[in-house]
Amino acid sequence: MNNQEISRALFNAFMSGDDNSARALCNDTLKARQNGGAPMTLDMLLVFAKAVRDITKDFRYENVVCSDTGKGFVEEHDVCATLSDGSLFLMPVCVVADVEHGKITRLSEYFDTAAAKNLAKALSAAG
Numbered sequence: 017m018n019n020q021e022i023s024r025a026l027f028n029a030f031m032s033g034d035d036n037s038a039r040a041l042c043n044d045t046l047k048a049r050q051n052g053g054a055p056m057t058l059d060m061l062l063v064f065a066k067a068v069r070d071i072t073k074d075f076r077y078e079n080v081v082c083s084d085t086g087k088g089f090v091e092e093h094d095v096c097a098t099l100s101d102g103s104l105f106l107m108p109v110c111v112v113a114d115v116e117h118g119k120i121t122r123l124s125e126y127f128d129t130a131a132a133k134n135l136a137k138a139l140s141a142a143g
Contacts, residue, residue, distance in 0.1 A: 068139070
């Protein structure tokens, strides 16, 4: 699998809730960060992804643009869903990843915190 295929497979796994496939694509020591925040393990990332899916309908990634960087990938996409209050959610995201020996070792996700406000509010209300 090339780096772009790894990217698509990972986000498809997040979208569908296929934790086994996500685990197979990532190194056990994966470190993930959102907007430069505290490092998250793969387990933490999977719990977060499930929490987002649980409070949304039609969770999906749209307008995907992915580039192989030679040592990983950069993917831009829009995170789209319907929140529990019926409002539409759209958040442009950029993810930078390192891949070694076919496994993702680092994920850095960048997004506009203003665009994430309604999702954060819905997550807080749910949990």
